[in-house]
Amino acid sequence: MINEFRKNLLLGNVRKNLIIDGGCVLGLLTVCFAIDDLSFSFFTERVAKILFVLVVLFRGARLVSDTLTDEFQNNMWDFIRLSRQSAFSLVWSKLLGRTITVWLGGSIALTAYAFAEAKWLDPWTIAIVITSFIAAGVITHVVTFLVQLLAIYRQQSEGYDIGKMNRLGVQIIGLLAALPILSTIYESNSLGTILDGVIWYGWYIDLPLVLLCLTVFAITWALIASAMMMRRLLAYVPVFWVWPVFLISFALVINGFETLPYSLYYIGTLFSGGVSGIHLITLGFAAIIYVLLCFEPLGPNHIQALIKQLSSRTAIDILQHLPRSIITLVGMVAVIAVSLIFTHPTQDASVKITLALLYIGRDVLLVYGLALRLCRHRKTLASTPIIITILLLYFALPFGLDQIGLNFIATLTSPIVGNDWMALLSAIGQLVMVTVFAFRQITIMRDSKVSHAQGQ
Amino acid sequence: MNTLLSINGLSFSYGRKTALNGISLDLKEGGVTALIGQNGAGKTTLMRAITGLLPITENVVTVDGIDVASNPRKVHQMVGFLPDMLGFYPSLTVQDNLAYAAQINGLTDEEARQAVENTLLRLDLTSKKSDPAGSLSRGWRQRISIAQAIVHSPRFLALDEPATGLDPDARLSLSKLFLELNQAGMTLLVSSHILAELEDYCNHIIMLEDGELVGQRDIKNFLAYRKSDVKDLRIELADDRTSIERALLILSQDTQCNDIFHRDRIITLRFHGTDADQHILLKNLFAADVHVLSAGEDHNGQRETLRDAYHRMNNKTPPR
Structure with missing residues (x-):
C-alpha cells in the first residue's frame, strides 16, 4: 500500500535521483581519487566537503521545499488536511522520503572525506567533523521545512488559498541556519587549530563541540516545532506544554x-x-x-x-x-x-x-x-x-x-x-x-x- | 431523518469581499442536496467552511452535533470533499493514487485493497488503473478525483462541480453513482451548474446568491407543475419550406418563446405567456403568411425543469 513515506519516494523519482545524487558524487570523487595519484588526499578531501554542501544542503533544501509545494501544485493539500494522518508521520515521511538520495550522495562524500583526513587527524576529530556536517545538513532541511510550514500557516489563517510561496527565501533561511556550524568546519583545515571555546556550567568546551551540541539542540526543537506546526495545519488540538518545556x-x-x-x-x-x-x-x-x-x-x-x-x-x-x-x-x-x-x-x-x-x-x-x-x-x-x-x-x-x-x-x-x-x-x-x-x-x-x- | 449538518449565521469574508453573509440552514441525514448559484455566489466557500477547511468562528457549523471550528479533526473523519480544482499526483498510477487516498483515510491494508478495487469498478477506472494519472484526459482525471473522495466511504460527502469535464455518458453514470451512494447511507451535498442532471438525483435544493441564502426547499416543491403562464405549444405547419423558415424566425424573435424544437413540419416550444399572448403570436404568424395547420398545447412534457425554476427564481428569462 502507499503510505506517505512511500508516496514521497515515488514522487521523488528515486531511480533518477540515485543517478544524480549518488552517481554523480561517486563519479566526481573517483576522478579526484585518480588526480590524487590513486589515493584519498588533499584534493579529494576538499572536493568531498564541497560536494556534501552542494548535494545535501543546497539540493536537499530544494527537495525539502518541494515536498510541500508539490501538494499545492497538485491540489492535494486540502485532501491531506482532511485525512487521518498524524502530524509526526507526515513530517518524517516528507523530510526523509524526498531527501533519501541526497543523503546517499552525502554519505559517499563523507566517506571519501574520512579516508582523506585519516592520515592527518585523530578519529575523534574526524568523528566531530563528520557529525558536524551531518548536523549542518539536517538543520538546513528541518529549518527549511519549518519555515515553509510557518508560511503556509499564516496564509491559511487568512483563509486564502495558498498561492506561490517564496521557495528561494525559505531555502536561504534554511541554509543560513547551518552557517554557524559550517563556518567552524571551514575556518581551518583541522579542528586542532581552533583555540576558541566557552565555559559552560564550569566546563571548558571547544567551540566546534559547543556549536555541534547547540545545533543538535536546535534540530531537536525544530523537528518538534515542525510536528507541532503540522498539527495546527491539520487542525489537531495544540499540545500546550511543548512551548513552556522549550x-x-x-x-x-x-x-x-x-x-x-x-x-x-x-x-x-x-x-x-x-x-x-x-x-x-x-x-x-x-x-x-x-x-x-x-x-x-x-x-x-x-x-x-x-x-x-x-x-x-x-x-x-x-x-x-x-x-x-x-x-x-x-x-x-x-x-x-x-x-x-x-x-x-x-x-x-x-x-x-x-x-x-x-x-x-x-x-x-x-x-x-x-x-x-x-x-x-x-x-x-x-x-x-x-x-x-x-x-x-x-x-x-x-x-x-x-x-x-x-x-x-x-x-x-x-x-x-x-x-x-x-x-x-x-x-x-x-x-x-x-x-x-x-x-x-x-x-x-x-x-x-x-x-x-x-x-x- | 436526523439533522446531520446545521449552520447558524455563517459569515465569511476574504479581505474586504464578503463571500458568505449570515447563512443558516439544516441538512437532514440521508439526503442528496443540490447547491446552486451563479459564479461567485459562495458555493465553494460554503463547502470549505462545512468541511473545516476555513477558519470560521465557533458554534456556527456543526456536523452531527460536532462543532466544526472547535473539533475539526472529528468532523474530518466523517466527511469527504471533492474540490473544484482536480487533485491527484500525476506521476503516480490511478491505482496508486487511490491506494494512497485509502491509506491516509485510515483504512487497513486489506480494507484499502478492497475499497480501491470497488471504487475502480464504480468509476469505470479499472482499464486505466496502471496508467499514470497525469497521462489521462480531463474526464478521466475528474473520475480519479471523485474516486479519491469516495474510496473511504465517508458519511457526508461534499462535491464541488463533480460533473465538470465529463461527457454525457459519464455524467449519467455519475448520477447513478450518487443515487447508489445515497442508498448506501451517504449524505451528499453537490454543487453544479448542470442543473438538468441535479434533478435526477437530488431531493433537496439550496440556492445561494451573492453570499446569501435565497432559497431552500424540497425539490418537489421547487418545481412548478403546469404554471398558468407557462405552457408547451405544438404548431403544425404546411409542408412548405418558406413557411417553416418564416415561422422559426418569428418564434425565435419572440421573447416569450423558448426551447424551440423543430422536426419536419412540427414545431414545439415553451411559451411564457397568457392565452391572449398566444393569440397574438398566432396572428403574427398568419400575418407573415405562415401556413399554420394547427396550434395548441402540447400535452407531453408538462413539468417545469430545474433549469427553468432556477432562472424563474432569478427573475431571468431562460436562455434559448
Whole structure:
C-alpha cells in the first residue's frame, strides 16, 4: 500500500535521483581519487566537503521545499488536511522520503572525506567533523521545512488559498541556519587549530563541540516545532506544554554560559560587569518574543478567542489558546524574577533588565492593539507593520534623535540607550499608555460585535 | 431523518469581499442536496467552511452535533470533499493514487485493497488503473478525483462541480453513482451548474446568491407543475419550406418563446405567456403568411425543469 513515506519516494523519482545524487558524487570523487595519484588526499578531501554542501544542503533544501509545494501544485493539500494522518508521520515521511538520495550522495562524500583526513587527524576529530556536517545538513532541511510550514500557516489563517510561496527565501533561511556550524568546519583545515571555546556550567568546551551540541539542540526543537506546526495545519488540538518545556530547556542551556567565544565578545561589551546567564536569557527570550510578534498569526479572532478562554475555561484551555509571545513574556518575567532573587546582580544590570521587560511588555501590547486596529478587513496582522514599528522604535528613532542632538530623548525610548530612573519612569509611562490603547481597541471590538448582533 | 449538518449565521469574508453573509440552514441525514448559484455566489466557500477547511468562528457549523471550528479533526473523519480544482499526483498510477487516498483515510491494508478495487469498478477506472494519472484526459482525471473522495466511504460527502469535464455518458453514470451512494447511507451535498442532471438525483435544493441564502426547499416543491403562464405549444405547419423558415424566425424573435424544437413540419416550444399572448403570436404568424395547420398545447412534457425554476427564481428569462 502507499503510505506517505512511500508516496514521497515515488514522487521523488528515486531511480533518477540515485543517478544524480549518488552517481554523480561517486563519479566526481573517483576522478579526484585518480588526480590524487590513486589515493584519498588533499584534493579529494576538499572536493568531498564541497560536494556534501552542494548535494545535501543546497539540493536537499530544494527537495525539502518541494515536498510541500508539490501538494499545492497538485491540489492535494486540502485532501491531506482532511485525512487521518498524524502530524509526526507526515513530517518524517516528507523530510526523509524526498531527501533519501541526497543523503546517499552525502554519505559517499563523507566517506571519501574520512579516508582523506585519516592520515592527518585523530578519529575523534574526524568523528566531530563528520557529525558536524551531518548536523549542518539536517538543520538546513528541518529549518527549511519549518519555515515553509510557518508560511503556509499564516496564509491559511487568512483563509486564502495558498498561492506561490517564496521557495528561494525559505531555502536561504534554511541554509543560513547551518552557517554557524559550517563556518567552524571551514575556518581551518583541522579542528586542532581552533583555540576558541566557552565555559559552560564550569566546563571548558571547544567551540566546534559547543556549536555541534547547540545545533543538535536546535534540530531537536525544530523537528518538534515542525510536528507541532503540522498539527495546527491539520487542525489537531495544540499540545500546550511543548512551548513552556522549550523555554525552560532554552533557559537552562543559555544560563550555563559563563563566558562567550572570542568571536562574540561584542555581545559581552553590552553588559557592564560582563555577561551572565541572566543577561543571555533576557537577550534570548527577547529575541524569541520579537520573532513571534513578527510571524505568529494574530488578529481579532485570536484575541477574541483568548479573552473568551481567559474568562471561562480551565488552565489547560487557556494555555492551549495563549499566543506564544505571551507565554514567552510570562516565562521571561518568571525566570528573571528568580534570577534576581538568587544571583544578586548589580544595580545597573537590574535597571537594564527591568527596562528591557517594560519595553518588551510595551511592544507586545502595542502589537496586540495594532492587530485589532488595523485588521478591519484581514484576519491576521501582517508582519510588515510590526517589523517597521520595531525598526522605528529601536533603530530609526534613537538614531534620528541622536543625529539631531536629542540623545537624551533617545534614552527615554530605548532600553539599549537608557539606564536610569528617568528611563524607568518613561518606560512605565509608555507601558500604561499602550495598555490603555490596547484595551480601548478591545472595547471597540466588543462594541462593534454587539451592535452588529443587534443589527441582525 | 436526523439533522446531520446545521449552520447558524455563517459569515465569511476574504479581505474586504464578503463571500458568505449570515447563512443558516439544516441538512437532514440521508439526503442528496443540490447547491446552486451563479459564479461567485459562495458555493465553494460554503463547502470549505462545512468541511473545516476555513477558519470560521465557533458554534456556527456543526456536523452531527460536532462543532466544526472547535473539533475539526472529528468532523474530518466523517466527511469527504471533492474540490473544484482536480487533485491527484500525476506521476503516480490511478491505482496508486487511490491506494494512497485509502491509506491516509485510515483504512487497513486489506480494507484499502478492497475499497480501491470497488471504487475502480464504480468509476469505470479499472482499464486505466496502471496508467499514470497525469497521462489521462480531463474526464478521466475528474473520475480519479471523485474516486479519491469516495474510496473511504465517508458519511457526508461534499462535491464541488463533480460533473465538470465529463461527457454525457459519464455524467449519467455519475448520477447513478450518487443515487447508489445515497442508498448506501451517504449524505451528499453537490454543487453544479448542470442543473438538468441535479434533478435526477437530488431531493433537496439550496440556492445561494451573492453570499446569501435565497432559497431552500424540497425539490418537489421547487418545481412548478403546469404554471398558468407557462405552457408547451405544438404548431403544425404546411409542408412548405418558406413557411417553416418564416415561422422559426418569428418564434425565435419572440421573447416569450423558448426551447424551440423543430422536426419536419412540427414545431414545439415553451411559451411564457397568457392565452391572449398566444393569440397574438398566432396572428403574427398568419400575418407573415405562415401556413399554420394547427396550434395548441402540447400535452407531453408538462413539468417545469430545474433549469427553468432556477432562472424563474432569478427573475431571468431562460436562455434559448
